[in-house]
Amino acid sequence: MKFSAISLFANALSGHKKWPSQFPNKDPKKEYDVIIIGGGAHGLGAAYYLASKYGITNVAVLEKGWIGGGNTGRNTTIIRSNYLFDESAALYDHAVDLWDGLSQELNYNVMFSKRGVLMLAHNVHDVQSFKRHVYSNRLNDVDNQWLNPEECKEFCPPLDISSSRRYPVMGGALQMRAGTARHDSVAWGYARAASKLGVDIIQNCEVTGIRRDSLGNVAGVETAKGYLKSKKIGVSAAGNTSVVMEMAGLRFPLESYPLQALVSEPIKPVFPCVVMSNAVHAYISQSDKGELVIGAGTDQYTSYSQRGALHLQEHNLMSICEIFPIFKRMRMLRSWGGVVDVTPDRSPIVGKTPVGGLYVNCGWGTGGFKATPGAANMLAYTIKHNEPHKINAPFNLDRFIGGRLIDEAAAAAVAH
Amino acid sequence: MLLIHCPYCNKKRPEVEFAYAGEAHIERPNGINQLTMTDEEWSNFMFIRNNIRGEHAERWWHNSGCNMFFNAIRNTQTDKFIMTYKMGENLPTEKQIKAAKK
Numbered sequence: 001m002k003f004s005a006i007s008l009f010a011n012a013l014s015g016h017k018k019w020p021s022q023f024p025n026k027d028p029k030k031e032y033d034v035i036i037i038g039g040g041a042h043g044l045g046a047a048y049y050l051a052s053k054y055g056i057t058n059v060a061v062l063e064k065g066w067i068g069g070g071n072t073g074r075n076t077t078i079i080r081s082n083y084l085f086d087e088s089a090a091l092y093d094h095a096v097d098l099w100d101g102l103s104q105e106l107n108y109n110v111m112f113s114k115r116g117v118l119m120l121a122h123n124v125h126d127v128q129s130f131k132r133h134v135y136s137n138r139l140n141d142v143d144n145q146w147l148n149p150e151e152c153k154e155f156c157p158p159l160d161i162s163s164s165r166r167y168p169v170m171g172g173a174l175q176m177r178a179g180t181a182r183h184d185s186v187a188w189g190y191a192r193a194a195s196k197l198g199v200d201i202i203q204n205c206e207v208t209g210i211r212r213d214s215l216g217n218v219a220g221v222e223t224a225k226g227y228l229k230s231k232k233i234g235v236s237a238a239g240n241t242s243v244v245m246e247m248a249g250l251r252f253p254l255e256s257y258p259l260q261a262l263v264s265e266p267i268k269p270v271f272p273c274v275v276m277s278n279a280v281h282a283y284i285s286q287s288d289k290g291e292l293v294i295g296a297g298t299d300q301y302t303s304y305s306q307r308g309a310l311h312l313q314e315h316n317l318m319s320i321c322e323i324f325p326i327f328k329r330m331r332m333l334r335s336w337g338g339v340v341d342v343t344p345d346r347s348p349i350v351g352k353t354p355v356g357g358l359y360v361n362c363g364w365g366t367g368g369f370k371a372t373p374g375a376a377n378m379l380a381y382t383i384k385h386n387e388p389h390k391i392n393a394p395f396n397l398d399r400f401i402g403g404r405l406i407d408e409a410a411a412a413a414v415a416h
Numbered sequence: 417m418l419l420i421h422c423p424y425c426n427k428k429r430p431e432v433e434f435a436y437a438g439e440a441h442i443e444r445p446n447g448i449n450q451l452t453m454t455d456e457e458w459s460n461f462m463f464i465r466n467n468i469r470g471e472h473a474e475r476w477w478h479n480s481g482c483n484m485f486f487n488a489i490r491n492t493q494t495d496k497f498i499m500t501y502k503m504g505e506n507l508p509t510e511k512q513i514k515a516a517k518k
Contacts, residue, residue, distance in 0.1 A: 240469065242465075242469070251466065252464065252465075252467070253459075253463035254465065255439075255467050256467055256469075300435065302436075302474070303492050303495055304469045304492050305492070305493055305495050309417045309418065309431060311431070344462070400459050400462075400463045400464070401455045401458075401459040402455065
């Protein structure tokens, strides 16, 4: 059913007890044109775009747990595209373009709120580096502007810009098009829209093996619910990509790290935007529920455990209190961790693999959520055409052999 | 926070004393080989990692303690250390790992 003011009103009359389920729980068919491994927003999005834009509807999304239960449900929902290099700017800005109309397109409110992302500069190097970002972004038609400390304060009143602070605010780079969205809604919205177009979403269906034919191309996948045939497989498995790729005999330039985040108890609206500080090492925003959403960097060791160490949270909160002393007496409500797949150059891998019929979207590291629609669309395009789009072509796997890295690590943020 | 046994200090110390130093037993190619190595081989050495979900051989650096590097076998699903051993020792066999688990 289509969500609208009328359907909301009609269901209000029956006490909201008659809403139908948003997509059916299906058993898998024996054969699909495309199988997507991983039912996060990236994978569900890829299935949706395959069906809606590229005309392939015989698609299954296989998820080992529940949809959106991995990194899609574990991030801090920040969306921005102010990346330094041309390749990254094009990819992330493509995603922001798609975010723009996503709620209407999916008929599902993903609550994309363009509240602005402000990246604080605390020293001369920060100022120079962020101004370079601003100029580079402008050349790439990506919105980004420089604010002096007073303008920062005006944009974000909780900020303390006094020069006596340990890390004084010397200015900031503001992207107004950036903001946050409701992460769960993105997964659910894509699932519902894809399902309506004929895509099968199969939960509790872990992939245990990838079968290949005599030519070496993929033939299908072994799963918890039996063998499913497909000549095209898209892997969108985030932290577990290395594990899935090993089933096809491939080793990847990835390492999986825990990344933690936490939220405070809910309070009245106090924080109007997203603020990031690379020098002090933290970022913060306020959710619509009123919780302060706080995050920082990964744990130091690789792990698949979906949890991290407490001393990282302590460090993270120390940083927040350093920038925003007004939050010193806030209590934290809960914390959690995800598994992020990090590449050596901190840029993603979206495209073909050496195995015929096997496509991949991985390596988003700490910053995959913002790219969800763009990455999903690029994976779908690559699967359909068996060739990457010009936006994701530079993000190929071969760059780790040829050496043409997209080295955002040096320039980009702590948090992506 | 993890408690890590340093094989040089022979003590269990908290994680904050240590720095993680990546996958273990990746040997830097020697001088003569470097001249003839292909790009793929360099890529394998530089970038490609096993990223194992399970028992993982890795290096740690006791940088706020004895300052020595050592190797460890750790389960990356539970973060539990199975054993640590000194630099230069061979990768433990499955049998040794099994014995260490007991």
